[in-house]
Amino acid sequence: MRICPIFACERRDSAAFDKPTGPGHTHRPMKTVTLLLISNIFLTFAWYGHLKYRSSPLWLAIFASWGIAFIEYCFQVPANRIGSYQFSGAQLKTIQEVITLVVFSVFSVVYLKEQLRWNYLVGFALIVAAVFVIFKKW
Secondary structure, three states, X not given: OEEOOOOOOEEOOHHHHOOOOOXXXXXXXXXXXXXXXXXXXXXXXXXXXXXXXXXXXXHHHXXXXXXXXXXXXXHHHHHHHHHOOOOOHHHHHHHHHHHHHHHHHHHHHHOOOXXXXXXXXXXXXXXXXXXXXXXXXX
């Protein structure tokens, strides 16, 4: 067994990890989701926060976004590393996309003062249906 340097997660082969093996096993998915949530908050501000300041020079928006994106990566990379012991790559991406939609929906209404329209909600519901398809054991 090898210890990961970030968050001291134990590395296990995937077959062994599928079975509960001790304390902390059930907390790993929540740690992944929590880190992805934090990551996506930073990501959303990096990508869209500058839209509120369109009069600022573009170069300033790029550098500010880059700095915020670095912080985002400090949460995203560990989230995916930790999550890879529990989830497949497709499942991790699906979790990340759902979190992104939730974070962006709140961000667009609260920060950008945009309206959340019915067709956006229908589109998001279809993505949630995709979550079912991806996580269902067929």
